[in-house]
Amino acid sequence: MLSGIRVISFTHFLQGPSASQLLADLGADVIKIEPRTGAFERTWTAPGWFLEGDHSPFFALGNRNVRSMVVDLKNPAAMAPLLDLIDSADVLIESFRPGTLDRLGLGWETVHARNPRLVYASLSGYGSDGPYVDRPGQDVLVQALSGIAMATGRADGPPQPAGACIVDQHAGVLGAFGILAALHGRERTGTGVKVESNLLNAALDLQIEPLTYALNGFTGARSASGISSPFYTAPYGVFATADGWICLSLTSPATLRQVFADAGFDDLAAGEAFDQREAVNGRIAAHVATRTTAEWADVFSAARMWWAPVNGHDEVIADPQVQHNDSFDQYEHPVAGNVRVLKHPVSYDGVRPGVRTAPPELGEHTRAVLHGLGYSEDDIEALHEAGAVRS
Incomplete structure (x- = not known):
């Protein structure tokens, strides 16, 4: 769908590579x-765990279908x-600290003047300016700052961040969304725009429901049970x-009375379920603990309740709906093997894009990109000798 669109990616870690990979897919x-x-x-990997030959799963998850070009950004010869590469591009996406590309002579004002059709996307922790512009932007830090961690866990326990880098990934998706919107707008105006996405905005967007309640005066509290x-x-x-x-969600008092006949729900009215949620969950918990997960799955399904198993990652990978949705792909690495x-x-x-090309080796495409820009072998060798590029 994006064939013919060239993206120059100055990205690292997760937010930027994830956005770039969505476009590459x-x-x-x-x-x-x-x-x-x-x-x-x-x-780098979060647990310090690598595949054979020190192949990083963290690099594997965000860099398929892309090409690698090694450039020394601080070398004047580069x-x-x-x-020339930016002149040929439709999109520039970067995830450096705000101001870094400006200092290198590759900021929005400079490149927009050269290539007015270029869509320029900056992905950051907190935005391009403001009181937090120099703070480190990282997923768990932003989960804490944004209120996600404080809303999770037991009332008498510590706040709990989510068990995945949900903010990084959502920010990457929002960045790709913004780029696609800007490319669509360029078809009408002929001019590119600057797109910005950041972790803080993404974390707030993930909380669109609770924050809307809070903005309008509702104050919630974590429960004592943690349920x-x-x-x-x-x-x-x-x-x-x-x-x-087992997980349960949003069941009417009538259904609770049907399924938990002796749990004391006879007088529970629909409007009281929120104020009495600790008592309701306590009664349900006492009953659920008496049977196996499989037994309750049959009971809840028969009552058409909203329920789900609580799966570990091994169970998720083997889940029949996950498998049916064709959720996984693989590629061959010369040392790590099947990844x-x-x-x-x-x-x-009905088709999910997969791996066309494996994550590239370092500098694998430097020469090909330069040849595509019209550089001769002598030109490329001169850049190598100057230390500006590497292949």
Whole structure:
């Protein structure tokens, strides 16, 4: 769908590479600009765990279908090929600290003057300016700052961040969304715009429901049991069974009376379920603990209740709906062997884009990109000798 669109990606870690990969999955020619030592995510994983040959799963998850070009951004000799590359591009996406590309002579004002059709996307922690512009922007920090962690956990326990980098990933999706909107607008106006996405905005957007309540005067509180939501009526949360866990959501008092006949729900009215949510969940918890997960699954399904198993990642990978949705792909790495990854999350005419090319080796496409810009072998060798590029 994006065939013919060229994207220059000055990105690292998760937010930027994720946004770039979404565009690459759709056919854009994404050229990842890396330093001589390689992108940060090539040599890092959160648990310090690598595949064979020190192949990083963290690099694998966000850099398929892209090309790698090594450029020393601080080398004056690199400026000419970089500007030539930007002149040929439709999109520039960057996730440096605000102001970094300006200091390198590649800021929005400079490149927009050269290439007015270019869409320029800046992805940051908190925005391009403001009181937090120099703070480190990282997922768990923003979960804490934005209120996500404070809304999660038991009332008498510590706030709890989510068990995944939800803010980074959502910010990447919003960045790609903004780029696509800007490209669509350019078709009408002929002019590119500056797009900005940041982790803080993404974290707020993830809380569109509770924050809208809060903005209009509602004050929620974490529950003592850890089951209840600060703003949802009971039942809403995870309950222990005799052999595991099961999740329930938004069940009417009439259905509760049917399923838990001796739990004391005869006088529970629909409007009282929120104020009494701790008591409601306590009664449900006492009953759910008496049977296995499989037994309750049959009971809840028969009553047409909203329920779900509480799966670990191994169970998620094997889940029949996940498998049916064609959620995973794989590629062959010369040292690591078969590497499995998640597919693009959206389908088009029933097809989810997959891996066309494996994540690139460092500088794998430097020469090809320069040749495509019209540079001769002698020109490329001169850039190598000057230390401006590497292949």
